Amino acid sequence: xxxxxxxxxxxxxxxxxxxxxxxxxxxxxxxxxxxxxxxxxxxxxxxxxxxxxxxxxxxxxxxxxxxxxxxxxxxxxxxxxxxxxxxxxxxxxxxxxxxxxxxxxxxxxxxxxxxxxxxxxx
Numbered sequence: 492x493x494x495x496x497x498x499x500x501x502x503x504x505x506x507x508x509x510x511x512x513x514x515x516x517x518x519x520x521x522x523x524x525x526x527x528x529x530x531x532x533x534x535x536x537x538x539x540x541x542x543x544x545x546x547x548x549x550x551x552x553x554x555x556x557x558x559x560x561x562x563x564x565x566x567x568x569x570x571x572x573x574x575x576x577x578x579x580x581x582x583x584x585x586x587x588x589x590x591x592x593x594x595x596x597x598x599x600x601x602x603x604x605x606x607x608x609x610x611x612x613x
Contacts, residue, residue, distance in 0.1 A: 493595035494523045494559075500588035501566075504581050511569050515592070518562040522555040522599070542613045549606045556599035563592035 498519040501512055529551060538544035570585040 493591045493598060494519050494526070496591045497562075497588050497595060498523060500584050500591065504584040504588065508569060511565055515562045515566050515588070518558040519592075519595075522558060522595070525551055525555065542610075545606065545610045545613050549603065549610050552599055552603040552606050556596060556603050559592060559596040559599055563589060563596050566592055 498516065501515050501519065504512075529548065532538065533544075566585065567589045570582070570589055573585075574582060
């Protein structure tokens with residue numbers, strides 16, 4: 492949910508550095524699609540109780556956490572640098588994107604820790 496909000500907020504904001512926003516958009520879209528696909532596969536029962544799916548879950552969640560951490564830090568850095576250059580509405584959208592990016596990072600880290608504990612138990 493937080494990743495989808497980051498995706499929407501970044502897509503709606505106008506920024507002078509498209510390369511930075513491109514990375515944030517890539518991370519939010521990639522992680523959103525990856526997480527939704529894994530959720531659908533788990534709900535459908537495609538995993539079949541195999542331990543390799545637990546390993547896949549750990550790898551995906553750790554990758555998403557690292558990607559989101561980099562995107563959140565870059566978005567926060569850009570927003571702090573351009574505070575005087577942006578209109579208040581765009582600045583508030585970027586602040587909201589930063590907050591939700593860090594919340595998404597936190598959720599992926601928590602899920603990663605839980606997946607690591609499940610992986611260790613299996």
